[in-house]
Amino acid sequence: SAYFAMAEMITQGKLPYIDLFEWNPPLIMYLNLIPVFISRLFHLPGPLAINFSVLGLSAASSFLSLWIAYKYLSKQDVVAILPMLFAVAYFSQDLLITTGEREHLFVLSYLPYFVLRSIVWQSEAANQKSISKFDAVLCGLLAGMGMALKPQFVASAFIVELFFYCQFKTIRSFVRPEIYSLISVFIAYLVLCLLLPPAVWDVYFHQVVPLYLSGLSYSSETLLLMLRTNSDFYLPFLHLILTLSAAIALSRYSPLIAPLAAFSLSFLFHYIYGAQSWPYRFLPMSAGLFM
Helix, strand or coil, X not given: CHHHHHHHHHHCCCCECXXXXXXXXXXXXXXXXXXXHHHHHXXXXXXHHHHHHHHHHHHHHHHHHHHHHHHHCCHHHHHHXXXXXXHHHHHHHCCCCCCXXXXXXXXXXXXXXXXXXXXXXXXXXXXXXXXXXHHHHHHHHHHHHHHCCCHHHHHHHHHHHHHHHHXXXXXXXXXXXXXXXXXXXXXXXXXXXXXXXXXXXXXHHHHHHHHHHHHHHHCCCCHXXXXXXXXXXXXXXXXXXXXXXXXXXXXXXXXXXXXXXXXXXXXXXXXXXXXCCCHHHHHHHHHHHHC
């Protein structure tokens, strides 16, 4: 992984954008310090340490989601939500070249938060028992780390909240500990970014970003070309059509169906708007369809 190599350089005192070239924000570089330390601690090859790190996140995501569901849902509702959680776990383990991409990390970090928020919306509307602050803060912090990787992730998560609001219409669900903890992640991220030397941001905004924008238009593709040349998108696109058809028919039976459909469609938009036929960009779309 290129980000693993960047994280190794950071441990050597190198600075992002000055001593190494990258156009994405720095969070993903610093998150890769985790597999770097695992590699050094257990004397593992870099790729294996990355795989173990992603597997650990996947296990933590599944366990936390199951714990939240078991703790706050009825037995009948837990049984109903289990296929969704198992589908995400299967989808995550079935990935090959896109394992560990930012979209993959986002899906894993967002899953417990999605489960918790779905319970919050329903419980607030029905005045059921409240969720503990510890569980809420934990899910919020994890989701915040995933959302901070790309601004598109924040937009998609916001769309999900809007669809929940359209169903339950209670403003109290926005005044919650998990929301505060999520926002605190972005505040901490901004503060830490400001602590980097000013030269880092001077290079980033005056050299890296202009270079990226000029090169982006050169490699852009039309929608028809993206659909025709990317064989990896054929099956997910068919999956999208079939699943959304079922979602329209079955949405009244579960309050989770409409938000998940909106989640998948939002990432279809990100994929098309990005004008790049890169498979990892529609990974969250496929994850949402599996759910």
